[in-house]
Amino acid sequence: MIVFLQSLISGILIGGVYALIGIGLTIIFGVMRVINFAHGDILMVGMYLTYNLFTLLGMDPFLSIVVSIPLMFLFGAFLQKVFINRMLGALPQNQILLTIGLGLIMSNTMMLTYTSDYKILTTDYSSSSFNLWGISISTPLAISFLITVAITVMLYWFLMKTDTGQAIRATAQDREAAQLMGINVKWMSILAFGLGAALAGTAGALISPTYYIFPQIGGTFTLKAFVITVLGGMGSIIGATLGGIIIGVAESLGAVYISSGWKDVVVFVLFLLVLLFKPAGLMGKSRM
């Protein structure tokens, strides 16, 4: 029982970070109908940014998100303005290939700059943990979960209560109608991609104390991000949050009760089952 609770809790904690990744992807998809295959690579860029802020300036990885969030936002806005924007009406396949290409450029540029060696960001609390009712909880995971919750709450507030947030949601609902209502949809797209990139970058920053940092790590997270968003329903933010937690828990339980080598298989099988039997996802409307 204690093992079950233990893995459930750590699954939920890592699920929070997964939720951030998924929300980023789902916002981009919602507003632009573009599936961002470079999402994991953007996360990887965020990891390296955090790593550099830590090694060069000595900034704590959790505090440095104050710097990395705006930087990653600008990076995403740049990608949208220069590349993605030209492809908005194009075939979905070509959009996918474009983002795959951008991801390849990011990971290989990082490899050129930092080699493909694994980098480790060690803080004094990297491997520490605390006890809660007999369950041991990793400190960095717990901190990152709290930050995730805070960011998610702020994001909901932004999207639900502010004018800009409502304009973004309107664009996601119906691009043309939004444009007719006087919303600058191009600007909303830039904002959405910036937000998506900032969220992915934050997720990268939050996991950098616990994960190895290397240029090819992006692919794994891109795939996870898809699984999360499809599971929750493409375009649904609540869905992505739920999806993130579910995947985190499925992985964690899979690692304990099946084997750590097969835990990703569990995730992909889950993914295929959702695609086949509930393609709209848990919270989404069918967009088949």
Place this chain on the structure above:
Amino acid sequence: MKTILSPLKNPAGVSPVTSAMALAVLAALFLFPSFVESPYALHIMILLFLSTIQGEAWNIIGGYAGQYSVGHAAYFGAGAYTTMILMQSRQIPPWYGMIAGIIVALIVSLIIGAICFRLRGPYFVLASIAVAEIMRLAAMNLKELTNGAEGILTTEVPVFRIGETVITDFLTKVPFYYIGLTIALLTILATWLVQHSKLGYYLQAIREDQDAANSLGINLSIYKSTALAISAAFTSLAGSFYAIYIGFIDPPTVLALDISVQIVLICIIGGIGTIWGPVVGSLVLVPLSEALRSNLIAQVIFKAGLASEESGTGIFLKEHLAHAHALIYGILVVVVILFMPDGVLGWVKKLSAGKGRG
């Protein structure tokens, strides 16, 4: 659209000049190893053949039927692993292994088709990736069968003989050259046959509009599965050939997502849904990535005096540029998608058409 409207008869429609040129190229390809002895030149040619086989094979399902599979590593890996496992643990010669590989790939394609063809657009792409990833993870974890992350290494390829006559002992690259060339030609021929058959027209109708094709009485799942099966069979052949030629396989080199992406890029860069697109794509991609891999580009930079070999930048370039050959894939695909969506072949055609009018 043009291909659909073109007359059904006169499938070839080639002028004598073109066919003479084609024959000359073919003759040159067959005689190449008698004139060029450099193993490196042969190696590049073999890589070109391999890339052509992969591209043409993908083209059948991706280009003609419009089903963008980004999971073709599944079939490539199926061929490679089947051949190697049979050869290493059962001592079965690779030419039988190749056939076994095709059978395995066909079975895999049926399963993947049953799952993925219910989905469309981006969902199809995602599902195809997921299935290939499951195969990669399975190969990592089924250690008794696949040797897991360590991969399978061959010591030597058994001598190929028919009856008592030794055909080749595989000690040089020449036999690989001819095997590669033969499979590449067969794949191009298969693509040509598909394009000029009823199947090809159905596939193109499916690509243009699935629902319209369906309402005209084209059975979507049968034709999409047929196209995928043909595509899988040739991709598996490419995988077997790769495994025997290189002599080493592990999950990252034959089953990874990168492999699937590279296969798609060959077609995108050359031109999707055309017979010669994958050939052009290979001619662009293989030399470029080899030049990077073998540090040729760094040498050129030094020769041109852009950076000195001893300087910090020079050492950096020498050490790292070779590892970044995938960067060129990234840059190429972005440029091609943004500026020449019909690939290099389509772009050249458009240029020459523009000239003709002007």
